[in-house]
Amino acid sequence: MGSVGAKEVPVLLTADQRRIDGRRLDELRPLKITAGALKQADGSAFVEWGLNKVMAAVYGPREVHPRHLQVNDKAIVQCRYNMAAFSVDERKRPGLDRRSQEISKVIAEAFESVIFAEEYPRTSIDVYIEVLQANAGTRCAGVVAASVALADAGIPMVDLLPSVAVGKIDGHIALDLKKEEDNFGEADLPMALVPQSGRLVLLQMEGHMTRDELSQALDLGVSGCRQIYTVMKSALRERYDAGGVARTEVAA
Numbered sequence: 036m037g038s039v040g041a042k043e044v045p046v047l048l049t050a051d052q053r054r055i056d057g058r059r060l061d062e063l064r065p066l067k068i069t070a071g072a073l074k075q076a077d078g079s080a081f082v083e084w085g086l087n088k089v090m091a092a093v094y095g096p097r098e099v100h101p102r103h104l105q106v107n108d109k110a111i112v113q114c115r116y117n118m119a120a121f122s123v124d125e126r127k128r129p130g131l132d133r134r135s136q137e138i139s140k141v142i143a144e145a146f147e148s149v150i151f152a153e154e155y156p157r158t159s160i161d162v163y164i165e166v167l168q169a170n171a172g173t174r175c176a177g178v179v180a181a182s183v184a185l186a187d188a189g190i191p192m193v194d195l196l197p198s199v200a201v202g203k204i205d206g207h208i209a210l211d212l213k214k215e216e217d218n219f220g221e222a223d224l225p226m227a228l229v230p231q232s233g234r235l236v237l238l239q240m241e242g243h244m245t246r247d248e249l250s251q252a253l254d255l256g257v258s259g260c261r262q263i264y265t266v267m268k269s270a271l272r273e274r275y276d277a278g279g280v281a282r283t284e285v286a287a
């Protein structure tokens with residue numbers, strides 16, 4: 036442990052550029068996706084990504100509740116991201132706080148931009164994301180899980196949405212931050228990509244990066260998203276090959 040002021044900071048990067056968990060700067064944490072993990076939902080997916088465990092369930096297109104939200108010429112996309120009280124080290128107060136409202140909003144907007152909503156007028160497509168265990172990057176794990184769940188539900192979309200956070204640790208740009216890197220690093224940049232077109236539909240940033248670092252981070256994030264995209268597609272392919280629950284594992 037080094038120290039900055041009164042704060043104890045773990046060493047995030049060794050001299051030969053290995054991270055706390057031994058990863059290189061451009062490596063993802065191990066990612067497993069189980070498509071169709073829930074029986075009751077129209078579509079579902081369970082994502083285990085590093086120490087994150089995230090379940091997504093999709094219902095719809097179905098009747099809009101509350102009714103006044105109904106739109107005549109398209110479906111609305113409603114998203115609820117929630118962190119379980121037991122998902123973090125210090126028990127989180129149950130219920131929707133400002134952070135989960137913000138995350139729910141940006142994720143709903145990302146999906147609105149890829150779902151062919153005009154095919155289902157006056158309906159709602161409801162996406163539930165439950166974080167059961169959190170270790171940084173949960174909004175990205177939520178987007179990945181929800182995306183596979185939407186495809187599993189048969190919702191027509193332009194493409195799946197792979198998502199990952201890139202950050203800056205000890206002055207270096209790093210792919211897929213884990214919790215200590217997120218807490219003690221200098222920046223965090225979650226993103227979600229439409230792989231076919233290269234369009235970013237979610238991009239947030241906390242901390243500071245120079246213009247060059249931002250450009251490097253975007254390139255690294257896009258290449259990370261492309262690896263994640265492969266795992267997402269395999270999970271869906273296995274689901275339909277198996278005709279039931281399927282799990283795809285790719286050790287990063």
Ligand code: CDP
Pocket residue numbers: 123124125127134169170171172173174175200214217223225
């Ligand atoms: O999870 P994500 O990186 O998308 O969001 P964040 O707001 O940057 O949170 C980073 C991490 O901090 C979470 O994944 C949790 O591990 C942790 N956290 C927590 O321990 N308690 C909270 N109330 C919120 C986040």
